Amino acid sequence: MSDRSPAGSSSYPNDLPPAERIDGIAGGVLLLCDHASNHVPADISLGVLPALLDLHIGYDIGAAALTRSLASSLGVPAVLGTVSRLVIDLHREPDHSGLIPALSDGHVIPGNQGADRSTRVERFHIPYHAAIEQAVQDYRPELVVAIHSFTPRLASDGRERPWQVGILYNEDSRAAHPAIRVLRERGFVTGDNEPYSGRELNATLNRHAEAHGIPSMSVEVRNGLIQDEHGVAEWSTILADVIAQVRAELVR
Template sequence: MEIVLDHTLIDASEGSAFSITRPDGESGIVLVCEHASNRMPRSIGDLGLDEAALQSHIAWDIGAAGVAEILSDTLDAVLVRQCFSRLVYDCNRPPEAPDAFPEKSEVFTVPGNAGLSEADRARRTDELYHPFHDAIDQVIDKHVAAGRDVVLVTVHSFTPVYFGSRRDGELGILHDADRRLADAMLEAAGEAELAGVRRNYPYGPEDGVTHTLKRHGLARGIPNVMLEIRNDLISGELEQSEWGVRIAGLIMSGLAGLKASEARA
């Protein structure tokens, strides 16, 4: 297991740090998947991890990209995805956060992230974090210029067992200071009698997981929500499709409820 650092993190032949699906989507919904891929830049090697670790939840949000794609298709919404593993840079963390370059993730030690120099951190930030979040800004700017009502939805998954403890919830609807859309979606979930849907589960803003919401949603006053789906429920394409359609319904019902609430105010 080699640990390699090079002066260039991502070679041009490896493509962009992010991808955009359905760039001409007509809805104002902007979907973001910060942990879509477990891919490693060649210059990084495997960070000293074996294949089992690189395929596990520590490297990516298993199934989240598939659900996000279904949401994009169903809602006619643009989707911005990260193309490299969160172990290289966790794009749902600001550069100053210690876990932006995790030296340990759950029970796994990440040798290739130990003792990174300031130059290493700056290189990863410049080649992964900034291009990804700049792309989100540009997508939102385009929607605003088109006069659309913009909504930000980030898509994640969580492991059913964490540090030996079982998690029985199925879908977490997370928010930071702006709870408008989360409240409306939770109300819609209750009306649909969906079991296992919880607020700020299995994490909350106190755990530092709402960076993207704060940077692009709260800063602009845009309704925003973060979704966490238990990854054993979305392990295959069929399950991802089912959950994507189910969540799309919650988003649409939530947005309708939000508009009705604003009209009454």
Template sequence: MNDLYRSATGNVSPLVGPGEPPVYEARNEAGKMPLQLVCDHASRRVPAALGNLGLEDEHFHRHIAYDIGAARVTRLLAEALDAPALLAGYSRLVIDLNRPPGHPESIPENSDGTEIPGNRDLDEDAQRQRVAELFEPYHDAIHERIASLWRRSKPPALFSIHSFSPRFGDAARPWDVGVLWNRDPRIALPLMDKLAVRGLKVGDNLPYSGRKLAYTINMHGAAS
């Protein structure tokens, strides 16, 4: 974790107030499958203290706010596979949990052509608070759960669940599902074969690539 951002927030009022949803949702923690499911962009919520980041409600129904459908898929997989799952509790527009702190897309000022007023000109303290209260607890929880799986079973797998829109700009995305992976093909290649046998059009590192920036997988999956 970037030491610049790992620090206490002092006397600043907490972002997530009493009665608001937790920073992350844990499901099926006693699941027997040696697999940790995570969903970085599960939610479109914004802490009340940030006032919708200055955006109209309609923007929180778009892919810029969350990965549409990814939370439902993650919960269904957790049940079907008897695997534990962690789902982020707040929108990627507040802080993107799949980007390292300090990255230009970590706290985006613009997303797919939409200005994010509540993210403009944030000082270091405001950025640090989002990292300390939202980013760090989520990634600490992933680390702890993977460590627990290591202790109780054979080496675990890590699946990070996202979604993609069928079009981006003028480009069509014809795939039913994309499997993103980096160096280790032992899970990715058999999985793609099994999905293809079921008649699905499978993207091999499409429409995104696991060989590019994928913070969560690279941080927690040593042989991704």
């Protein structure tokens, strides 16, 4: 089995597979990265300047590189999304109002006005989540960790987000609370369900972890800290140690 393999297939021209799967050791940790890519398929026109896709509205800056680095250092599997959140937000329920954003942090997305929701769900959302569910079945993880990044300030509200890292969770805090404790003990400014609450937005982990009774957490790293190779390497080392410690506590 290859280290990196496409999950699913597509009949659309010039299109990527709906998910990237990195193989690893079963029975441990499964990493997820919903907003790994700013790719827009050639047959979809969003009507925005290409430069916008390189901002946080297009994808989670640094999250894909961090996920791949963690997968490599921990020897664990991962599933990454392959399409921009402006095409469809994979970290939303199919009926969520922000699934296909017409407006993102103050930027109008003209190509999403009147977009065919059902087609995009069938083309991207369903196969991506099917790939995650298959990985859960294949690897039987004891811990699921979703990797995200956040912008220090949203243009739409202007408020500063002071955290270096945030740990998000919904009802199941078995992994999140130890992670928050460890990060704070090490001096990191750590948000507890910040910069937004996992109790309000936790679609992927609700579906693939909590629904199966698997401990889980989302890790949100401030994107300026992981925008280059040095930052990714530093935070990969930090988080690999935190994830290993959390997992050890869970299996005691």
